[in-house]
Amino acid sequence: MENVITFKQMHVVSTSLGECTAELRVGLEHTNPTGTLHGGLASTLMDTVSILSYMTTSNGTIGQTIDLKLSFLKAAKVDDDILIIGRTVKTTKTLAFLEADIVNKNTGDVLVRGSEILHIVKQYHVV
Amino acid sequence: MENVITFKQMHVVSTSLGECTAELRVGLEHTNPTGTLHGGLASTLMDTVSILSYMTTSNGTIGQTIDLKLSFLKAAKVDDDILIIGRTVKTTKTLAFLEADIVNKNTGDVLVRGSEILHIVKQYHVV
Amino acid sequence: MENVITFKQMHVVSTSLGECTAELRVGLEHTNPTGTLHGGLASTLMDTVSILSYMTTSNGTIGQTIDLKLSFLKAAKVDDDILIIGRTVKTTKTLAFLEADIVNKNTGDVLVRGSEILHIVKQYHVV
Amino acid sequence: MENVITFKQMHVVSTSLGECTAELRVGLEHTNPTGTLHGGLASTLMDTVSILSYMTTSNGTIGQTIDLKLSFLKAAKVDDDILIIGRTVKTTKTLAFLEADIVNKNTGDVLVRGSEILHIVKQYHVV
Numbered sequence: 001m002e003n004v005i006t007f008k009q010m011h012v013v014s015t016s017l018g019e020c021t022a023e024l025r026v027g028l029e030h031t032n033p034t035g036t037l038h039g040g041l042a043s044t045l046m047d048t049v050s051i052l053s054y055m056t057t058s059n060g061t062i063g064q065t066i067d068l069k070l071s072f073l074k075a076a077k078v079d080d081d082i083l084i085i086g087r088t089v090k091t092t093k094t095l096a097f098l099e100a101d102i103v104n105k106n107t108g109d110v111l112v113r114g115s116e117i118l119h120i121v122k123q124y125h126v127v
Numbered sequence: 128m129e130n131v132i133t134f135k136q137m138h139v140v141s142t143s144l145g146e147c148t149a150e151l152r153v154g155l156e157h158t159n160p161t162g163t164l165h166g167g168l169a170s171t172l173m174d175t176v177s178i179l180s181y182m183t184t185s186n187g188t189i190g191q192t193i194d195l196k197l198s199f200l201k202a203a204k205v206d207d208d209i210l211i212i213g214r215t216v217k218t219t220k221t222l223a224f225l226e227a228d229i230v231n232k233n234t235g236d237v238l239v240r241g242s243e244i245l246h247i248v249k250q251y252h253v254v
Numbered sequence: 255m256e257n258v259i260t261f262k263q264m265h266v267v268s269t270s271l272g273e274c275t276a277e278l279r280v281g282l283e284h285t286n287p288t289g290t291l292h293g294g295l296a297s298t299l300m301d302t303v304s305i306l307s308y309m310t311t312s313n314g315t316i317g318q319t320i321d322l323k324l325s326f327l328k329a330a331k332v333d334d335d336i337l338i339i340g341r342t343v344k345t346t347k348t349l350a351f352l353e354a355d356i357v358n359k360n361t362g363d364v365l366v367r368g369s370e371i372l373h374i375v376k377q378y379h380v381v
Numbered sequence: 382m383e384n385v386i387t388f389k390q391m392h393v394v395s396t397s398l399g400e401c402t403a404e405l406r407v408g409l410e411h412t413n414p415t416g417t418l419h420g421g422l423a424s425t426l427m428d429t430v431s432i433l434s435y436m437t438t439s440n441g442t443i444g445q446t447i448d449l450k451l452s453f454l455k456a457a458k459v460d461d462d463i464l465i466i467g468r469t470v471k472t473t474k475t476l477a478f479l480e481a482d483i484v485n486k487n488t489g490d491v492l493v494r495g496s497e498i499l500h501i502v503k504q505y506h507v508v
């Protein structure tokens with residue numbers, strides 16, 4: 001396991017209402033001993049980008065993740081360019097249901113499918 | 128979001144057959160904007176330690192995470208000491224079912240409950 | 255809780271390679287005390303129709319559910335017509351990754367999103 | 382698939398604050414074509430009994446399932462006596478986190494592990 005993981009290469013490539021897409025080139029530091037994207041890191045990417053999708057709709061509120069689920073369909077390897085595509089599927093007064101796919105940018109293959117529930121914290125102010 | 132996440136402080140405190148426990152003091156770099164342990168990082172800890180629990184039973188095989196699910200029951204904050212307690216619940220020829228809890232070391236409160244499925248890759252040799 | 259649940263009304267309305275759609279009119283016997291489609295019954299519908307989608311691709315093999323996850327986005331009520339839309343997302347030698355949505359037929363609203371993993375049992379013969 | 386599923390045989394065997402245990406003898410009508418307890422039915426049992434565990438703590442409130450997840454570790458067969466053991470792990474103002482295990486009564490083997498989130502509906506009155 002690497003001791004240092006960096007997201008410096010991840011950058012948001014597009015946003016619209018309820019959606020956010022980011023891109024990352026998989027580096028050696030993002031992989032596990034079998035040479036593929038680490039499951040926990042995929043969770044971090046998925047959690048981060050799906051919350052960004054929520055923030056396009058949230059009027060200054062923010063949420064805390066209460067549930068997170070990922071299915072790993074296909075591995076991403078070093079030097080693969082991946083897209084993390086987050087969506088806000090539904091929002092209620094206290095909850096938001098989010099999804100994110102991680103997709104191989106070149107082949108279009110879905111690598112990871114994730115879903116997540118946020119508990120919305122009202123009147124949150126980022127300092 | 129921090130650009131650099133470090134696990135240098137995480138260390139394994141005990142192992143037995145099918146079990147592994149690690150410890151981490153939560154640092155500012157492990158938290159999200161609300162000041163609590165980042166959901167994606169919790170996934171990484173959970174994934175890592177539950178796989179370590181599998182490696183105590185695996186006779187040199189290794190697995191790839193195909194499914195990962197976490198419930199976040201209570202937040203961990205900066206300077207909290209947390210234990211990540213991984214268990215291998217069941218192993219078949221091709222699958223392993225793992226669980227991990229993240230617990231506040233001082234209060235004993237369960238913060239995160241996770242479960243995970245590994246697809247076992249045979250005759251894997253760590254180089 | 256009702257003691258008897260019947261699926262007599264559920265019928266398959268279309269299939270294609272890797273897909274199956276069924277339809278059901280929600281009856282009182284399908285609901286919980288709050289008057290909405292019972293979560294466990296939704297699981298049964300989702301499990302059943304997603305496995306039917308697998309059977310369109312399976313060359314006589316069958317699978318056993320090893321993991322099942324549902325998110326409930328919106329309630330279905332008595333007399334609602336619902337569609338259960340199952341898909342086989344990916345198949346490997348030993349696993350199949352399935353999804354199903356439950357949708358309100360008239361409004362198009364997604365009510366339930368589910369995902370499931372099958373462990374494939376080879377050379378299975380239905381008797 | 383059977384058209385009629387009955388729970389007449391299921392009965393609650395014990396309750397305490399935050400816990401409920403029920404028992405069922407698996408009948409042919411509870412099984413899928415491979416002769417084992419149907420995954421969707423297991424969801425129904427798990428959902429029902431974990432909500433009963435919540436009702437021991439709920440002061441007249443009730444909840445709607447927003448998320449449900451099951452892992453199937455071992456099959457139950459016709460004539461197996463199974464226990465469904467539900468627990469309320471944590472309750473907040475708007476949410477309850479529940480778990481349930483399905484266990485073979487004679488061998489003690491854990492067959493199914495489930496977790497569930499309820500959205501609490503306040504001032505609900507059962508009619």
